[in-house]
Amino acid sequence: MEEYTREPCPWRIVDDCGGAFTMGLIGGGVFQSIKGFRNAPSGFNRRLIGSMTAIKQRSPTIAGNFAVWGGLFSTIDCALIHVRKKEDPWNSIISGAATGGILAARNGVSAMAGSAFIGGVLLALIEGVGILFTRLSAEQFQPQPPVFEDPTQQAPSGGLSFQ
Amino acid sequence: MSTLNDSEDIYTSNYGSADQNAGLAGSFKPFSSPYLNYDPVYIPASQPEYIFLDGQNKQRGRFELAFGQIGASCMIGAGIGGVTGFYNGLKATTLAGQTGALRRTQMLNHIMKKGSSNANTLGSIAVIYSAFGVILSWARGTDDDVNTIVAATATGALYKSTAGLRKCGVGAAAGLGLSCLYALWNSREKLAELRQFNPARR
Numbered sequence: 001m002e003e004y005t006r007e008p009c010p011w012r013i014v015d016d017c018g019g020a021f022t023m024g025l026i027g028g029g030v031f032q033s034i035k036g037f038r039n040a041p042s043g044f045n046r047r048l049i050g051s052m053t054a055i056k057q058r059s060p061t062i063a064g065n066f067a068v069w070g071g072l073f074s075t076i077d078c079a080l081i082h083v084r085k086k087e088d089p090w091n092s093i094i095s096g097a098a099t100g101g102i103l104a105a106r107n108g109v110s111a112m113a114g115s116a117f118i119g120g121v122l123l124a125l126i127e128g129v130g131i132l133f134t135r136l137s138a139e140q141f142q143p144q145p146p147v148f149e150d151p152t153q154q155a156p157s158g159g160l161s162f163q
Numbered sequence: 164m165s166t167l168n169d170s171e172d173i174y175t176s177n178y179g180s181a182d183q184n185a186g187l188a189g190s191f192k193p194f195s196s197p198y199l200n201y202d203p204v205y206i207p208a209s210q211p212e213y214i215f216l217d218g219q220n221k222q223r224g225r226f227e228l229a230f231g232q233i234g235a236s237c238m239i240g241a242g243i244g245g246v247t248g249f250y251n252g253l254k255a256t257t258l259a260g261q262t263g264a265l266r267r268t269q270m271l272n273h274i275m276k277k278g279s280s281n282a283n284t285l286g287s288i289a290v291i292y293s294a295f296g297v298i299l300s301w302a303r304g305t306d307d308d309v310n311t312i313v314a315a316t317a318t319g320a321l322y323k324s325t326a327g328l329r330k331c332g333v334g335a336a337a338g339l340g341l342s343c344l345y346a347l348w349n350s351r352e353k354l355a356e357l358r359q360f361n362p363a364r365r
Contacts (some may be wrong), residue, residue, distance in 0.1 A: 011231065018234025021286045022293075052325065060283035067237050067286060068279075106271075 009081060013074040020070025021063045028062030029055050073099045089127035096123030225300045225310075229293035237286035244281025248274040292318040308346040315342030 007015045032054040040050025076095035081087055100119025104111045252273030256266045295314035300306045319338025323330045347354070 007231070014234040014238065015231050016234070017237055018230035018232065018286075018289075021233050021237050022230065022290050025287060025290050056325065060287045061279070063286060063290075064237075064279050064283040067234070067282070071234070071238070 009078045013071055013078060016074035017067050017071035021067035024063035024066025025059055028059035032058045069099060069103065072102060089131065092127050093120050093123045096120050225296045225306060229297060233286060233289040233293055236289035237282050240285030241278045241282035244278035245274050248277030251277065288318060288322055291321055308349060312339065312342040312346060315339065
């Protein structure tokens with residue numbers, strides 16, 4: 001598989017939207033298949049049919065909600081990068097909160113505040129875990145003092161290593 | 164090491180050994196940084212490095228393009244659905260004689276409902292198509308128009324697979340037709356060459 005790197009900024013929105021949609025469709029499909037299986041009338045065949053119906057009806061909706069979240073998040077992230085001229089965890093946290101707020105805009109101010117808070121906390125957690133992992137894995141990449149062994153010379157000349 | 168400060172110089176202590184500087188007179192030393200002046204032996208040749216040219220067969224893989232395609236089709240669906248919903252909402256609210264805040268809310272409802280349903284449909288089709296395309300290109304090891312046509316046909320069949328055999332066939336035919344059109348458009352240069360081919364001329 002090719003190396004997967006993030007797209008540059010305006011196209012990142014499309015990419016994130018697609019990734020979120022895929023995630024929502026697959027995740028929602030698994031979730032709804034279980035839910036439809038459990039809630040169907042008895043009989044294995046009926047359960048399978050119920051599972052199938054639930055997947056068809058609900059998983060695209062879940063995927064669409066995910067896609068809207070991902071697209072809006074990425075849009076605000078790119079705008080913040082453009083305005084602040086830097087990329088740091090605060091960008092993600094701010095755009096998470098703003099996305100939560102904007103998407104709850106039709107439900108009133110208190111719902112907006114709650115959603116914004118949840119979005120910000122969620123993204124802060126994600127960014128925090130990311131930073132934690134970077135710190136932990138940075139131990140492996142500590143700079144080693146370089147050892148120059150000259151393969152062209154058989155005998156070490158002694159005391160000439162570059163420190 | 165002819166002079167005293169030779170061994171103290173950081174740049175020449177390693178690499179500018181005595182036999183290299185033998186022909187140079189006195190205290191003159193050529194500048195040589197340890198970062199610039201190195202033997203190719205030092206570079207580990209463990210993995211090969213690839214540079215893909217434009218116009219060559221190997222370009223970005225299907226998996227790399229998949230999320231972008233899904234996102235794009237989702238957004239296009241949302242746009243088309245939004246416009247359709249706006250038009251429908253305008254017509255419905257005018258017919259019902261709704262004005263003011265009621266009309267605004269109804270318009271928003273129409274736009275959101277139509278836009279999201281269209282986006283979901285197009286996005287789901289794109290996800291299924293991308294999944295088929297990625298699996299095919301992995302299984303066959305190549306990425307060409309055959310993959311596109313087979314993936315699109317399978318997508319059409321699968322998307323309508325629960326609606327009865329006839330609709331399933333219609334979906335497959337739609338996928339086949341669209342992908343064939345795309346494949347023809349994609350290889351239009353080859354076709355143009357073929358059309359200008361003159362058997363009488365050698």
